[in-house]
Amino acid sequence: MAFYPPTNFATMDAWALQRCTPASCHDGETSPESRLVGCAIQTCPDKVKAASPMQYITAADPPIMILHGDSDQLVPHNQGEQLYMALNKACKDAHLHQPAQSSSRKLE
Numbered sequence: 001m002a003f004y005p006p007t008n009f010a011t012m013d014a015w016a017l018q019r020c021t022p023a024s025c026h027d028g029e030t031s032p033e034s035r036l037v038g039c040a041i042q043t044c045p046d047k048v049k050a051a052s053p054m055q056y057i058t059a060a061d062p063p064i065m066i067l068h069g070d071s072d073q074l075v076p077h078n079q080g081e082q083l084y085m086a087l088n089k090a091c092k093d094a095h096l097h098q099p100a101q102s103s104s105r106k107l108e
Helices: 032-037 045-051 077-091
Strands: 064-067 094-097
Touching: 032 045, 064 077, 077 094
Parallel strands: 064 094
Antiparallel strands: none
């Protein structure tokens, strides 16, 4: 089961529900995503791609359920959709549950 899965760091700000602030942008040098891969995510596409769970999907993967609320202000809803589409294409046993008006955490 995957809860609100960050899937493609490079597209998180583009799909955000609201414009990010310096403290909430995923693209920034000091964002958690950039610190994880060791560089500002828009400057190192190979490292960002390697951090994506979509790169490791195979037809042998077990069934999975993805939960991702459509009002998530921290991890854009599109991230869960991207993972679902990749899994469903490869292993045909993925389910996406999208609770309405649900968020992983509300940003102040």
